[in-house]
Amino acid sequence: MTENYLTHDMTLRSWIVTLDHKRIGIMYLAGIMGSFLLGGIFALLIRAELYTPGKMFLTEDRYNVFFTLHGAIMTFLFIIPSIPAALGNFFLPLMLGAKDVAFPRMNLASFYLWLGGAVFFLLALVLGGLDTGWTFYTPYSTTTSDTVIAATIGAFILGFSSIFTGLNFIVTINTMRPPGMTWFKMPLFLWSLYATSIIQLLATPVLAITLVLLTAEKMFHIGIFDPKLGGDPILYQHFFWFYSHPAVYIMILPAMGIISELVSVFSRKHIFGYRFIAYSSIAIAVFGFLVWGHHMFVSGQSPLAAIIFSALTFSVSIPSAIKVFNWLATMYKGSVSLAAPMCYALSFILLFGIGGLTGLFLGTLATDVHLHDTYFVVAHFHYVMMGGTLVAFLGGLHYWWPKMFGRMYNELWARIGCLIIFAGFNMTFMPQFLLGTRGMPRRYARYLPEFQSLHQMSTIGSMVLGIGLFLAAGVLLYAVFKGKRAPTNPWGSPSLEWTCSSPPPPHNFEHTPTTGDPYDYSVNEYSAEEEGYVPVQK
């Protein structure tokens, strides 16, 4: 067996100081999944507490800490780095036919910054917990316990980790594309990572300075955000959402990139409207910077600003819808195979559709006044972030798992996992739309008895969802150790990452490969002997 990136040096040291983007991607994946587990445990505990209107096992204060940690860990430690740092790191250079990202040391630094940020978050957890919500809104965050400082320092460090990843990706895509790969011959996953990186680069520094100001406010009482000292708490919200709204596109854009790959490969049909999908990623990145005010419709901003933000918010739905229609058109008359990654992709399209369309309710000024800070908002962003990003991430993991570890997962169990996740997810969050429209506020530990049945359905759904996620994790982990050996190209994609062996050799490619259309399925044919696809002999 030829040497691959996992086997060529097995020492612990070779992992700790590795500059190989593939190993860094794997380390990120492990860290991110650990955070997801932690954040998920908090989520299940919250849901369990909400099974009855009264107290089950969490005091109100504990409850505040738990939902804050759930949100903060899921946002900063899991979902922002998830797809770019794990799958992006692993596959961006492979898709470019390159040996590594442009700055391998910066890439490793980015991972250790992530780790450092995670340590501060754990510190906040150990020190008794954070209870501000993941948004750290002032003035509450400047008056509550000092664990806020640990968490803001953590988020600050994580921001730099994110900036490093984004900077690396932009430079790599700009300067290291192989001969023949023009901008419009890149796989769409790279377009989405490029758009994501632009946001990471432009938005994250603003979060960084905001957190510096917040920490200074808390430690030195500088009076920028604290109204007691003449400061303006609304300014904090503007600063925060100037980052955190674009950040939701950091979360969703790479997911859309994965779906573009999956839908085309598993329909065995050229992606429909390539340029539209590529441009729509950039359009989402640009529009994403102009809509932050829609988080603040009830915070006190001028009616004119609110109207403008509302109108701009609607405009984001155009590029998003362009993508969805193009995916559907790609499937039309394709030969769709329902392998597990495609099952996830189809789930994504449905769940993201629901999540996106309910976003319009919230972007409308009048309805937002009613729905703001209710479970409707909670359901909406879970449909987009979890039903969207997480489901796409899982689809991407199944799709690329054979390349990453050289083993096939069990198709049947993977599909069952996808089905349980889909069912559990909808059972958890669909009732929350109803709860929200009926006036159940978010972030409350206790509620009126009339909401109990919907809350119970949601809680049971969350347990089903948890089982589904553990099953999916089990399927993937089992594959690493016991799975069937994967061929070089199990899915028949012409994209470059499928031309190097599974798992890839330490330096990816002996020679810079030649490139063609990444969605031209006529160049590969199925070989029963290989149990995978091989290039057509001309």
Added chain:
Amino acid sequence: MHQTANSDAGYAGGEADPHGHDSHGHDPHLAHHFETSQQQFAAGKLGMWLFLVTEVLFFGGLFVAYAVYRSNHPEVFVDAHKYLDKVLGGFNTIVLLLSSLTMAWGVRCAQLGQRRGLVWCLTLTLACASLFLGVKAVEYTHKWDLGLYWGQAFVPQAADMPHGDHEHGPWLWYLCLPAVLATAGYGLKAAVHQARGHTQAAAVAFCLTLTALAFFAGVGAGKAIPALTGQFLAVEQDTAAHAAAHRPLDLSSRPPAEQLVIRDPEAASGISLLAIFFSIYYLMTGVHVVHILAGMGVIAWLLGRAMRGEFSGQYFSPVDFTGLYWHLVDLIWIYLFPLLYLIH
């Protein structure tokens, strides 16, 4: 394997590299994952520019905070800027511009492979930065002596202290301490290396000693210039009507302490909005100082490499990229100076 431990962009040390560098072994600075050194240079340059973009946005938050508070309380800013000495600010502006010149000159020297010229240019850049910090130390500590702190800590006692003969707090000495240690440490290091015959290391330590000494030159300038111009806390003489509307802000004329506190008419408690100006002032200039210090660290590292003759017309990207960063730090000060010191 021609890879040196100091190779800049990318693949140095760390991991065993079985792939080898046979195809481009002639260039020790070319990392394994680039095809050509042109590609590597282009990647590094783009990376640096993108980093500068993030820096601009990082400071952008502070500029927005400034704009918001200035538009909300224009009178506070007009009053407050009179506590800043625009002559010292102007002097520092010139010092930083000079350092940008020497940095740019240094890049030119690196490209032409002029080792001596590069070392001198980097040393002068460091010295200018150090001088800037010295002046800034005087400016900061003078305000702290007067109780002009940030936010909640703002307790102006200046009125009780006439200009010229007020007691100096210990702050300036504390801030001088690192420079004293650096001077002594690098001076000693230079002497030891010289004695042992390590002339290159001695020369580097000597240049860093000069840098540390420049800090004291800055402190001296910070003390001497206001004395010469006689307007450490001068009040602008506005038109007579306008001046009458103003509270006396010249601290030397001893107004009652509470008059220094401009109260927000809308706030229930009497909070000083001047304090917010000083919060913004310390944050903007403080974050800028942090960038100066970071830049000095990088330039000092370049100095060592330049002394060993590592840069040439074929390989000068670290000097070039650091130069870009240094110009940005300079540029930010070019904006800070008028926004904070020259308000009308």
